[in-house]
Amino acid sequence: MDKRVFDNYIIWKNFTMADSLLNEELDAIEADEEAINDRFYKELEFGTGGLRGEIGAGTNRMNIYTVARASTGYGRYLLKNNSNAKVAIAYDSRINSDKFAKTAALCFAAMGIKVYIWKEIMPTPVLSFTVRSLKCDGGIVITASHNPSRYNGYKVYGKDGCQITTGSAAQIYKYINEIDALNSMPDYNFDEGIKQGIIEYIEDDVFRNYIAEVKRTSLFNDNVNKNIKVVYTPLHGTGLKPIKAVMKEMGYSNFYVVDKQAVADGNFPTCPYPNPEIGEVFNLGLEMADNNGADLIIATDPDCDRAGVVVKDRANYTLLSGNEIGILLFDYICKRRLELKNMPDNALVITTIVSTDMINHIARTYGVEVIKVLTGFKFIGEQIGMLENKGEEERYIFGFEESYGYLSGTYVRDKDAVNASLMVADMCEYYKNQGKTLVDVLKELYEKYGFFLNTLHSIEFPGEYGMKSMEKIMETFRKKDPFKDFGFNVLEVRDYLESVSRSFYEKAASISNIKLPKSNVLTFVLENKISVTMRPSGTEPKLKLYLSINAKDKKEAQDLEHDVYTAIKEYIEK
Ligand SMILES: O=P([O-])(O)O[C@H]1O[C@H](COP(=O)(O)O)[C@@H](O)[C@H](O)[C@H]1O
Ligand SMILES: [Mg+2]
Numbered sequence: 001m002d003k004r005v006f007d008n009y010i011i012w013k014n015f016t017m018a019d020s021l022l023n024e025e026l027d028a029i030e031a032d033e034e035a036i037n038d039r040f041y042k043e044l045e046f047g048t049g050g051l052r053g054e055i056g057a058g059t060n061r062m063n064i065y066t067v068a069r070a071s072t073g074y075g076r077y078l079l080k081n082n083s084n085a086k087v088a089i090a091y092d093s094r095i096n097s098d099k100f101a102k103t104a105a106l107c108f109a110a111m112g113i114k115v116y117i118w119k120e121i122m123p124t125p126v127l128s129f130t131v132r133s134l135k136c137d138g139g140i141v142i143t144a145s146h147n148p149s150r151y152n153g154y155k156v157y158g159k160d161g162c163q164i165t166t167g168s169a170a171q172i173y174k175y176i177n178e179i180d181a182l183n184s185m186p187d188y189n190f191d192e193g194i195k196q197g198i199i200e201y202i203e204d205d206v207f208r209n210y211i212a213e214v215k216r217t218s219l220f221n222d223n224v225n226k227n228i229k230v231v232y233t234p235l236h237g238t239g240l241k242p243i244k245a246v247m248k249e250m251g252y253s254n255f256y257v258v259d260k261q262a263v264a265d266g267n268f269p270t271c272p273y274p275n276p277e278i279g280e281v282f283n284l285g286l287e288m289a290d291n292n293g294a295d296l297i298i299a300t301d302p303d304c305d306r307a308g309v310v311v312k313d314r315a316n317y318t319l320l321s322g323n324e325i326g327i328l329l330f331d332y333i334c335k336r337r338l339e340l341k342n343m344p345d346n347a348l349v350i351t352t353i354v355s356t357d358m359i360n361h362i363a364r365t366y367g368v369e370v371i372k373v374l375t376g377f378k379f380i381g382e383q384i385g386m387l388e389n390k391g392e393e394e395r396y397i398f399g400f401e402e403s404y405g406y407l408s409g410t411y412v413r414d415k416d417a418v419n420a421s422l423m424v425a426d427m428c429e430y431y432k433n434q435g436k437t438l439v440d441v442l443k444e445l446y447e448k449y450g451f452f453l454n455t456l457h458s459i460e461f462p463g464e465y466g467m468k469s470m471e472k473i474m475e476t477f478r479k480k481d482p483f484k485d486f487g488f489n490v491l492e493v494r495d496y497l498e499s500v501s502r503s504f505y506e507k508a509a510s511i512s513n514i515k516l517p518k519s520n521v522l523t524f525v526l527e528n529k530i531s532v533t534m535r536p537s538g539t540e541p542k543l544k545l546y547l548s549i550n551a552k553d554k555k556e557a558q559d560l561e562h563d564v565y566t567a568i569k570e571y572i573e574k
Contacts (some may be wrong), residue, residue, distance in 0.1 A: 048538030052153035071107035073176025093264035123304030125416035146275035160383035231442035237302030276308025313439035381413035453557035
């Protein structure tokens with residue numbers, strides 16, 4: 001083991017004597033080099049959605065010390081830009097989320113930064129709204145989103161209500177890096193901060209205004225009493241209060257909550273992996289739907305920025321993928337805006353390089369421009385900010401990413417599952433009035449545009465060894481062209497780390513630049529309308545493989561997908 005790692009372990013062990021839980025954890029791993037290494041080989045870093053890590057002792061863990069370190073660094077950055085800085089804080093239902101939120105509040109307050117904090121658990125999009133509404137210089141949410149219960153995290157927002165992107169993340173990280181976690185806990189008391197007014201609970205008005213904005217995104221509010229039956233589950237997270245409010249106020253009186261999952265609980269007792277991408281999270285919702293014949297089951301992740309959907313198609317229930325929800329919503333939004341005569345000139349949809357290309361085809365039909373950004377909704381939020389600066393905000397009609405992230409308004413700058421739930425319910429009601437289910441509509445879209453199969457395969461690579469293995473795999477694919485050995489012709493390679501795209505459509509290869517921030521992502525466009533994108537996840541120790549096939553029917557697409565994935569998997573495992 002690296003000496004620095006072991007020295008750090010000893011320092012933390014001595015320091016945490018007064019913190020029995022952390023100390024016990026460190027004591028117990030005394031003879032386990034791997035466990036020590038995993039806790040100390042690095043510091044938590046900014047990934048796709050802020051800092052994220054397992055809860056526990058060490059520099060590579062979420063604990064009050066690493067939270068204090070991040071907060072002190074972020075606080076210094078905020079003060080550098082504005083000596084009267086204000087910051088907003090929200091937290092979800094995860095283990096220690098409230099404690100970490102208070103730790104952060106203390107750090108900011110001790111530095112003289114005014115803190116607005118929610119008194120109860122709140123969704124991530126509400127924090128984005130709060131930052132803008134209270135004119136804060138920034139904000140944070142304590143959450144690890146949809147990760148398993150052993151994780152927590154720290155999402156950081158700029159004054160535009162958008163999660164910090166590459167440039168500001170690097171600047172903030174410089175400040176954080178100057179700070180020693182164990183010396184960053186302030187000598188300050190939360191109640192004292194409240195008394196002095198430097199820490200203030202956020203008023204309910206902000207929540208009500210947020211709800212009003214979400215309701216305003218509806219393209220269907222001409223029909224107040226809705227007929228469809230909706231089953232909803234917040235998966236033990238923050239979604240219940242806002243989604244119940246919006247749905248009831250928008251006339252969805254047949255709205256049923258999965259009781260067992262309504263209780264906020266960071267142990268996620270009924271769904272250990274509270275991710276709407278995983279079909280099992282719908283089990284309890286399906287039981288309920290089987291009994292009451294619901295048209296729709298909606299699940300939102302713990303910080304309520306992702307929404308997953310199961311729809312009733314005659315007698316069956318079908319789980320939609322993130323891409324399928326995205327194309328259905330996009331098509332619905334275009335259709336409704338044209339019907340309501342409020343389609344903006346030069347309308348714009350923003351999506352990511354790992355989301356379905358089918359969006360381009362639909363966009364062409366409606367004359368909507370498509371912008372593609374790197375993975376992470378923050379890059380979509382950033383684009384909305386750029387439009388706002390040019391006074392062109394109205395052009396934005398929809399943003400979506402394959403990992404169940406959607407936003408159809410500009411009142412927040414992050415994906416919003418409250419907005420997504422309302423839009424999906426509206427869409428379901430709209431088509432039901434025409435005698436169609438969402439599965440029928442999806443089939444119509446596939447008939448019109450050809451069948452698109454988009455799959456995501458995640459391969460786990462835990463710990464330092466895993467991280468290095470992923471790097472090696474990425475390098476191998478970058479340097480060699482294994483697809484040749486698999487028997488596929490490569491037509492184009494996009495290397496987002498080197499910002500170049502090489503295409504081989506003609507005999508001589510041509511090279512062009514990619515105008516996106518550098519990121520460790522590779523896309524291989526193969527013959528037969530197949531493409532493969534690979535990247536290490538920025539939120540979990542996983543290599544993500546996104547396969548996209550455009551074929552004449554489902555069977556053909558599935559066969560091709562199987563062949564490509566099997567070849568890649570065998571190659572990686574070799
Ligand atoms: O986790 P969330 O819901 O905050 O979501 C975050 O992580 C997702 C997965 O990222 P990765 O593929 O790097 O794991 C991203 O798609 C999303 O935009 C980002 O906000
Ligand atoms: Mg989330």
